[in-house]
Amino acid sequence: MGLRKGALVVLLAAALPAAAVAAVAPPADTFHLKAGARGALCLSCHTDFQDTVKRPFVHTPVKSGACTVCHDPHASSHGKLLAENAGAICASCHGRLVPEKARSVHAPVAAGQCVRCHDPHASKNRANLIAAGNDLCATCHAGTAKSASEVKFKHPPAEKNCLGCHDPHASAKSEFLLRKEVPALCADCHRTDQPVFAKQHMNYPVAKARCTSCHDPHGSNTGGVLWATIHPPVINKMCNQCHQEASSPGALGLKKIGFELCRGCHSALVNDALSKNRLHWPAVDRVGCLNCHNPHASAQKALLKVPTKLLCGRCHADTIARQEKSVAKHQPIDEGNCVACHSPHASDNVFLLKGPNVVGLCGTCHNWKEHSSHPIGERAIDPRNKNLALDCLSCHRSHGSPFKSFASFDTTADLCLQCHQNVRR
């Protein structure tokens, strides 16, 4: 044991001169350590670091034996005797990783969780990364990584090098941590001034259009690396069904605005929606159908822009937030199946409900006769309001509440005494 300690001390002593050339200045000697105590003293107990410091890439403070750059040797309010919270410690040396006006920041960076990707002591990978290349990204983005490697038509950068397109920390130039905005990023590899490019795009001037409105940058099972769900006019190369002719000055301009454009093909759907008592108003605003649907291609069914819960939550943030905060979770919302209860385009019923009767609608999933013997339905008048019949929403909030079972009130007594005043004690 004594020999091992001695060897470590020698190892650290050998490493110490490196501190003189290290980029990170050694810490002020806050702890008045004896000469030679720095690092070596720590390793006299932390013997398990013997293997760690042998790795090819050693964090500079470790290499210089400056353990007190990050750790307090006496006591700390933070785990692992860290001198500060982990993110703040890293930022004290690596503070410039996030641009001042970043348009996107990697979530672990924003949360100060640098150790999600980096080993703070040493690693066999460059930049002290805990895994190499795309394997590191795949630890969190497993679905994307798996898809990128398994799809029929692969996008080589996505398969081999995520960092070809993404900055792992933050981007001042684009969403999604992209190193540049699309299409400039794509144009780094794809020549848009070639005749073949024009031919593939039906001579439409798409060199400055957003490539990802049609193409999946992570690869696809569809030719042309198009997204999984494709609008038929796109796959049939009939761009002029919606856009002006390719030879016209405003070729990418639309022939009509809003729902009027989509009505040309989807007349039955649009006319049905317009015949209802209640419309989903965004469907008939200036953007119309494109508020929710992508016109070209999408990873989602029905060409939805993003998964349903996320999509609906863009406008109905309060409703989704209520569910998120709710003690109980309503399964359809949790699964992003808002359309289990709501018609997304139009309905004859309030809330765009699929049916006029709340009890009947809830009854499609919940057998209320087994649930309770409490009278509900058209003939059960709400004692609080003679204009209301009792239904499921008389007691429950369908998008969640702070109380159990989606109840509108905290305790069973609070709930029941809303109506049953005669039994109040």
Place this chain on the structure above:
Amino acid sequence: MTPSRPGTCAVLLLAVMAAQASEGVKLRVLQSIDADEKGSGLKQPQGVASDGTSLLVVADTGNRRLLRYTIAGDRVTPAGEVRLNEIPYPIKVQVGLKGEILALDGKSRRIARISPTGEFKGYVQLSGDGPAGASVPRSFAIDREGSLFVLDIFQARVIVLSPEGRPQRQIVFPRDAGFLSDLAVDGAGTVFAIDSVGRRVYAAKRTDALLAPLTGAMKEDLAFPTAIAVDGQGRIYIADQNEGGIVILGADGSFRGRQSGMGWKEGQLREPTGVCAGIAGTIFVADRDNNRVQLFAVTE
């Protein structure tokens, strides 16, 4: 730099005034209006309008009719129904000059003119600057001169029409607006619009061609606002549909209070979808999912 005694007094006075102002505006329920003159109940009433003196009109949406009420003091009594095939699903109403009633039909998305005696007089023409038929009115308001302000979501604009229905001008929506659901006009001709998604109020003065933010995003105070009104004192009332409340703002957009709350009891609201000023110091709220309209007194 110790403040002088008069200076200290001034600061204290300002603090007291600020504290008084922050106490804000309160609502006290005066009456629930839940039936017509035959005692038949309201069903999902979405819109309310008043001439500010003696007439209240309710869009009794679920019953596919309009209801008239007479206001006398702080009491409201039924005064007959208007049921027209041309307005199968009324969702918004306004009272125009000389007792004319205007109603937006949710099904046809057209604004109908109705005489004081209840006859259908025709639809408002909204051709404006766009192609024929290319307007979708989401809501509308009328100013004291009888001009009509139509919230046209299809063309992202407010169309201003003369009392006779001639297009006068338009006010463009801001590019970054979320979704504008309702509008109101004050005595000075300033237009206010409520953004349900952005949870903010936009305003345009009489000569403005663009709606501009009057407030920031009121995410702490509003969940999903869908209706707005302004009273004779310039106070702005916003109905927060999803959380059953009324938020009151000053004419400058300053927060003056949040009143009522989600519930069934008198004074509480479930999905309020319409609000209007009544006679001085009162407002009406279309309490849709409680199948009633409520009359509130406004107190400072």
